[in-house]
Amino acid sequence: MPQTNRRPSDFVDGSRLWDRHMALARFGAREDGGVDRPALSGVEADARAQIVAWGRELGLRPFTDAVANLFLRYEGRDPSLAPILVGSHIDSQPTGGKFDGVFGVVAALEAVQAIITQGERPLRSIEVVAWTNEEGSRFAPGMTGSEAFTGTRSAKELFKIQDAKGVTIQEAAEAVLSRDIDIPHRALGFPVAAFLEAHIEQGPVLEKAGIPIGVVSGIQGTRRYRVRVTGEAAHAGTALRAERKDALMAAIRMISAIDRAALEPADTMLTVGLLNVSPNAPSVVPAEAFFSIDLRHPQDEIVDQVDSEIRRITEAEKGPCEVALTQIAHARSLTFATEIRAAITRAAQRIDVPSMDIYSAAGHDARQLHYWCPTGMIFIPCHEGISHSPEEWAEPEHITAGARVLVDTIWDLATGKPPL
Amino acid sequence: MPQTNRRPSDFVDGSRLWDRHMALARFGAREDGGVDRPALSGVEADARAQIVAWGRELGLRPFTDAVANLFLRYEGRDPSLAPILVGSHIDSQPTGGKFDGVFGVVAALEAVQAIITQGERPLRSIEVVAWTNEEGSRFAPGMTGSEAFTGTRSAKELFKIQDAKGVTIQEAAEAVLSRDIDIPHRALGFPVAAFLEAHIEQGPVLEKAGIPIGVVSGIQGTRRYRVRVTGEAAHAGTALRAERKDALMAAIRMISAIDRAALEPADTMLTVGLLNVSPNAPSVVPAEAFFSIDLRHPQDEIVDQVDSEIRRITEAEKGPCEVALTQIAHARSLTFATEIRAAITRAAQRIDVPSMDIYSAAGHDARQLHYWCPTGMIFIPCHEGISHSPEEWAEPEHITAGARVLVDTIWDLATGKPPL
Known part of the structure; x- marks a missing residue:
């Protein structure tokens, strides 16, 4: 296979990426500049429709499942191989910000777009994912989508969880899915070659260190x-x-x-x-x-x-x-797969973006995926470590750097020989 | 002067004394059995009128002053001598009880009544006193009456203190005094031979020790x-x-x-x-x-x-x-006058009521009077040390014992040779 001197990261468009953050922030926008986008709500379904639309423009095929996880598939050269899954979530806390979760989904979409723009199709398929109800603020606890997908908890059990008004996850998911009549359903829990999640750090370590990329070692x-x-x-x-x-x-x-x-x-x-x-x-x-x-x-x-x-x-x-x-x-603590952490570090080094190892203090959907497939996370700094707040802020340059490291990591994994 | 074998304490009427506590508790009664009788309020003025009425039945002459302290004077054989002052206060905390303050005033009245019943007039005059705003819950801080009387703080300064609604002590005192048009005013701070204050302990020491009388050594x-x-x-x-x-x-x-x-x-x-x-x-x-x-x-x-x-x-x-x-x-800590403490101890011993020395943890009007004249305090037990609560409780037998020790102490001091 001919190697070009250009990498997919060269095709990341920072301003498009930023604009998509701002566009999604309008779904559930708060007057104070923050975001209130409850899981499986109408405003989340609107944001979801926007993401599906962006995906379709790129030729990605959307899929969903019983708990309304959203997948956008970019077919690889060998569709029989397990895909690389990349994403996060788009629900927010009631006093949430514009970046928590959204960055991971929008950066994944940008990564696929950069790969498409670059012109060479990867060996493995790549799927962008938005997991249902990560935050757990409308339906507690959170991580519903990744728990159902990985079988950590059964969908049957998760379906019963109610919000403050007595609406169950099952009812809310059905309401969202009823708007997705043209999106095919797949079973929960298909084989995945690797999962990558990009996220704001939600802590002050990277900002204090002046390092734009955190290679997440694991979760405390x-x-x-x-x-x-x-x-x-x-x-x-x-x-x-x-x-x-x-x-x-x-x-x-x-x-x-x-x-x-x-x-x-x-x-x-x-x-x-x-x-x-x-x-x-x-x-x-x-x-x-x-x-x-x-x-x-x-x-x-x-x-x-x-x-x-x-x-x-x-x-x-x-x-x-x-x-x-x-x-x-x-x-329990967990340590992410060595090969994924190494791939992220390598990707950052190749494009001269400083990175450091960092532990995640918070839980993420990656916790559940870790027990399903090789998994890794990329952190970018957020201002003063503030998150779950309208004050939440990430610099455009860090968002771009995160997406660039993400896409080169995806490329590395998606073109690697199976098994990973 | 002929000595009888009977003492004034023999004439203390425990049930009358108890009934007067219960009668005063109706002024500002709370539904939970407690008392809410703010300083210089209408209900306190009603209680004050009741005390004046009881005093007048005994032939005592009422007096008041600029801060509405109430005095009831029983004339001694030599009216030119400084009187023995005995009393406490009748204002309460918002969630107050039936005994804090009231006991000291009602016991003083009972003591004078016992002396009158006994039949022999003392050398010195005896005055029952109810000091204004001891608690400091409506007008903070408290001790207004005793501070003004002793000059610890000037009446001019105290007058300015406001309650939560912006009413000043001056305005509230004038409202009370306007109901007392037949009560003569005296200047603040006249000579006093001795001050005695009976009070519930507001602590658990006497109850735990099973001792009905505390001879207060001083204030911590x-x-x-x-x-x-x-x-x-x-x-x-x-x-x-x-x-x-x-x-x-x-x-x-x-x-x-x-x-x-x-x-x-x-x-x-x-x-x-x-x-x-x-x-x-x-x-x-x-x-x-x-x-x-x-x-x-x-x-x-x-x-x-x-x-x-x-x-x-x-x-x-x-x-x-x-x-x-x-x-x-x-x-600063203070130690009450030796001769007063000795007189109290002697009075208790003579009538075979067990007593013990005890320090007061709380401030009282006696703190101010201590710097004005020889001063002492008598404590009686209160249930579990509870005070400033509707649960506040003193046993009738302890109330009677306290009044009996008080009256014999008064008699001792009021008949003693001047100067004390």
Whole structure:
């Protein structure tokens, strides 16, 4: 096969890419500049129709499935080979921004367009995907599309989830699909050669480092807890300290000790972000303290070790109070496939775009796909790490750089010899 | 002068005393059994009229003054001698109880009635007093009547204090006084031979000890602070702990260290009752923590020593955050006059009522009077130390015991040789 000196990334059109972000931001636009585009809503169906239209202009064939995931297929030279799947989601938080999710879908579309423009058809088919209900703000929890696709949870189970008005995912998906009568359905969970997801970082690391590309190493392991310490109210001026059941002082002993237990390694993320005191009056010894613990680390052993310490310390430091520790979330860490991470790094190096390895603190659809096929993620900086906010912002140059690295990675994977 | 074997305490009528508590509780009665009787309000003026009526039935002469303090004078054998002043207040907290303040006024009235019933007129005049706005809940701060009387603050300054609706103490006092057209005014701050205040303990010490009478040694020294720790919000999953400005963790280091610094002596009262975190979200590193410190001890040296530690520790433990420590209150400790405490103890011993020395954790009008004349306080138990609550409760037998000790103390002081 003849090699040209030009790469698909040379055909990425930054202004077209930017314009498509702005065009999608009009579906569910908020007055404050943000986006409110609930999963499986009318405005999301409108945005979906726009993406289908852009795909059809390029000759891509749309497909959908039972949970209304959207696929746009660019046929490779060997249609029998498993495709490269590339995308993210287009639903938003109620006070969302223009980039979270959308960047991954629009960059995937731009990548396919650049490959088409370049003129050489890849060996494997490439499919742009928009997964249903990643955010989980209308229907909780999120990741519905990728969970249903990968069988992490059954569609039957997911269908029952209701929004605040009692509408089920099944009903909402049917409403969206009824508008897609000309889009063929496929079964959930077909073979995929690789999945790539481009996304804004939702953290400050890349911006602070001045690096436009993050090669995502994996997703941190996470445990989240709520701790309720129950003591007894008493008068601040008369109750001897030795006789108090001071819920706040007990909570503070716990948090201090947990803090010390989680100092090493330095990338152990331990956060007490929420703490409520009751009755919360200056002259009353607190009867109750309620606090959150958010624990994350790329290595499960570290997460598990701090978890043991949290369980030991909350009991050891409760003093005369009662304590109830509840773990409300637990996700194992994962490390994305070496060959995908290497392909992304290589793609960035070839076009002289600085990149660095970075862990994702948040979950993404890529978490589910990781257990289905070789998977990787590309991060770009977002301003001050702000996300899930109308303030969310990514620089056009970073969006372009992300799409350029994405397309060269896709090209590398789509022309590689099977199996990947 | 002939001595009888009977004492004035023999003439205390427990059921009349109890009935008067219940009668006053109807002025500003809450549906939950508590009392809401704001200072200088219509319902307080009604309660005041009831007290004047009871006084007049006994032949007591009412007086008032510019801040609407109420006095009921029982003339002694030598009206030129400074009177014994006995009383407390009849305003309540919005969610107040039936006993805080009222007990001191009604017991004083009962004491005078017992002395009258006994038949022998004391050398000195005795005056029952109800001080204006002790609580400070409608007009903050409180102690208006005793501060104006003793000149701790000028009436001119106090007059300007407004309630939540913009009504000044001057306007509210004039409204009350306009209903008292037949009550003569006297100047603020006349000579007083001694002041006695009976009060519920507002703490659990007497009840736990099973002792009905507390001879109040003095009022604890107090310092109150507000501490604002300012850091920077950050993402719980991406911000390295070493790079965070975690306002809550800084606050917790401070509170832990202050806690340890105030463990000795064991009666050092240190309380962090209020702690507010911002933005108070589980996945956001806290940008701000705001907390209260309430410090009390009978010895000023201990209070001052912990104060130095608080100032040192808040700076030493702030880490990368900013801290602003504000002392919002400072009251030196005081020790009531030896002769008054001895008179109370003697009175209790003579009628075989167990008593113990006890420090007051709360401020009272007696704080101001202490600097004006020999002053003392008598505490009785209240259930579980609860006060400022509809749950506030004192046993009838303790109320009777308190009034009996009070009247014998008054008798002792009122018949003693001048100067006291």
